[in-house]
Amino acid sequence: MTWCIVNGRQSDAFDHPREECGIVGIYREQSHSASLAAVGLFALQHRGQESAGVATVDAGKIQVHTGMGLVSEAFNDGDIDRLTGQMAIGHTRYSTTGTSRYSNAQPLLVSGLNGQLAVGHNGNIINSLQLRELLETRWGCHFETSTDSEAIAHLLVNAPGATWTDRIFHSMRLMQGAFSLALLTPEAVIAARDPLGIRPLCLGRLPDGWVAASETCALDHMQAEFVRELEPGEVVVMDRDGVHSQIYEGASGRSRALCVFEWIYFARPDSVMDDRLMHQVREDMGAQLAREHPADADLVIGIPDSSTSAAVGYSRESGIPFANGLVRNRYVGRTFIEPEQQRRDRGVRQKFNPMPAVLRGKRLVVVDDSIVRGTTTPHVVELLRRAGAAEIHLRVCAPPIKHPCYLGVDMATRQELIAANKTIPEIREVTGADTLGYLSVGGLMGLVRGPQGGFCDACFTGNYPVPVQLELTKQALEPVTP
Numbered sequence: 001m002t003w004c005i006v007n008g009r010q011s012d013a014f015d016h017p018r019e020e021c022g023i024v025g026i027y028r029e030q031s032h033s034a035s036l037a038a039v040g041l042f043a044l045q046h047r048g049q050e051s052a053g054v055a056t057v058d059a060g061k062i063q064v065h066t067g068m069g070l071v072s073e074a075f076n077d078g079d080i081d082r083l084t085g086q087m088a089i090g091h092t093r094y095s096t097t098g099t100s101r102y103s104n105a106q107p108l109l110v111s112g113l114n115g116q117l118a119v120g121h122n123g124n125i126i127n128s129l130q131l132r133e134l135l136e137t138r139w140g141c142h143f144e145t146s147t148d149s150e151a152i153a154h155l156l157v158n159a160p161g162a163t164w165t166d167r168i169f170h171s172m173r174l175m176q177g178a179f180s181l182a183l184l185t186p187e188a189v190i191a192a193r194d195p196l197g198i199r200p201l202c203l204g205r206l207p208d209g210w211v212a213a214s215e216t217c218a219l220d221h222m223q224a225e226f227v228r229e230l231e232p233g234e235v236v237v238m239d240r241d242g243v244h245s246q247i248y249e250g251a252s253g254r255s256r257a258l259c260v261f262e263w264i265y266f267a268r269p270d271s272v273m274d275d276r277l278m279h280q281v282r283e284d285m286g287a288q289l290a291r292e293h294p295a296d297a298d299l300v301i302g303i304p305d306s307s308t309s310a311a312v313g314y315s316r317e318s319g320i321p322f323a324n325g326l327v328r329n330r331y332v333g334r335t336f337i338e339p340e341q342q343r344r345d346r347g348v349r350q351k352f353n354p355m356p357a358v359l360r361g362k363r364l365v366v367v368d369d370s371i372v373r374g375t376t377t378p379h380v381v382e383l384l385r386r387a388g389a390a391e392i393h394l395r396v397c398a399p400p401i402k403h404p405c406y407l408g409v410d411m412a413t414r415q416e417l418i419a420a421n422k423t424i425p426e427i428r429e430v431t432g433a434d435t436l437g438y439l440s441v442g443g444l445m446g447l448v449r450g451p452q453g454g455f456c457d458a459c460f461t462g463n464y465p466v467p468v469q470l471e472l473t474k475q476a477l478e479p480v481t482p
């Protein structure tokens with residue numbers, strides 16, 4: 001992974017898969033919703049830091065404010081005050097399709113045969129190019145962004161159907177890939193999840209209304225009571241008549257394919273999915289790593305913050321004490337353009353500070369959540385050695401990533417994925433660690449599977465839940481005959 005500069009900011013993700021986006025949708029009966037949407041977006045900031053936006057409805061008209069950067073940079077108090085109205089959706093973006101620029105920020109506002117619609121999208125539509133072509137030629141749609149989300153927006157706002165749910169179901173037949181959506185019409189807030197449930201989405205209850213959000217941590221911050229996760233293919237409409245839900249018939253009989261990286265890395269540790277706290281799931285992953293790859297060591301450390309829970313689990317299972325050996329600088333600012341290698345070194349050095357008093361002379365188990373390209377791990381290993389570590393036993397929670405993601409996670413091309421091109425001994429050599437152990441696919445999937453259904457593990461196995469080479473027929477956008 002090349003060192004990533006986003007709006008002059010280093011990517012927070014280093015050599016990790018990068019998150020997609022966070023979405024919220026709020027319907028309240030009495031109060032304005034924009035400031036609550038901003039609270040939800042702050043909680044989902046880890047899912048995207050490139051741009052943020054909120055749309056509300058007042059006097060039957062949708063208004064949108066978007067800005068680049070973190071939520072705190074995209075809005076000031078005046079912006080929020082101007083966004084009046086009891087219905088709101090919000091979005092925080094990391095670009096998976098389309099570059100990071102202002103016009104690609106969401107929510108996107110479009111108009112069409114069905115009136116006005118604002119769209120916040122988390123995921124990736126793999127047939128967006130075909131959709132876009134058809135929307136341009138068949139519907140005469142004019143595209144202003146380079147995002148797949150705009151194809152979704154135009155499709156929905158022009159889709160046939162008597163109700164928004166009908167139109168969304170019609171569009172679900174045409175969209176291939178991952179989409180959790182927060183939609184805003186002049187009359188309703190709508191949450192929708194793709195038929196495989198690849199991206200998360202949950203529903204919560206407010207004292208005077210309803211809220212949908214990518215993760216339960218957002219519900220907690222908004223002081224909403226968790227109700228449930230949306231089912232794959234479910235559309236939930238929140239309006240003045242209450243909450244109505246329907247499930248797309250094409251979703252029935254298909255098993256869920258939630259992205260397993262949500263559990264390994266993306267979701268905040270205080271979020272709950274399938275009734276399980278992500279922090280505890282990651283502790284269990286660390287414990288499984290300890291069973292699969294024991295080490296003779298004095299201390300267990302995690303690469304903060306994303307690997308801390310797993311490191312605690314490794315320590316618990318192995319009996320090797322856990323220690324904080326690396327401090328993460330949370331406020332790394334702008335990095336100016338530098339030669340690539342030097343930039344990466346300095347990036348690691350800017351981001352982490354090792355504590356020699358803790359590490360000196362110690363044999364370390366170092367737990368990381370994933371290795372994608374393997375470009376930054378050697379610098380972290382080197383940093384720990386310079387701080388006096390006697391041995392470094394690297395343990396990784398994600399199995400070797402051998403296949404790219406087409407479903408909304410920015411990872412790398414196959415050529416760039418280190419595990420697609422090197423053996424584990426070769427990767428160990430590249431990292432400079434003394435030993436290297438990855439969690440097995442079987443070990444990981446045995447831990448996460450539950451009664452709620454399955455997971456996508458395609459980046460480890462190559463078994464994609466949807467065909468990744470797709471053709472869309474010209475008839476695909478023909479109106480559905482009732």
Ligand code: SF4
Pocket residue numbers: 017198258259260261262404405406407408409456457458459460
């Ligand atoms: S391929 Fe990997 S990153 Fe992409 S959705 Fe599947 S599990 Fe998640």
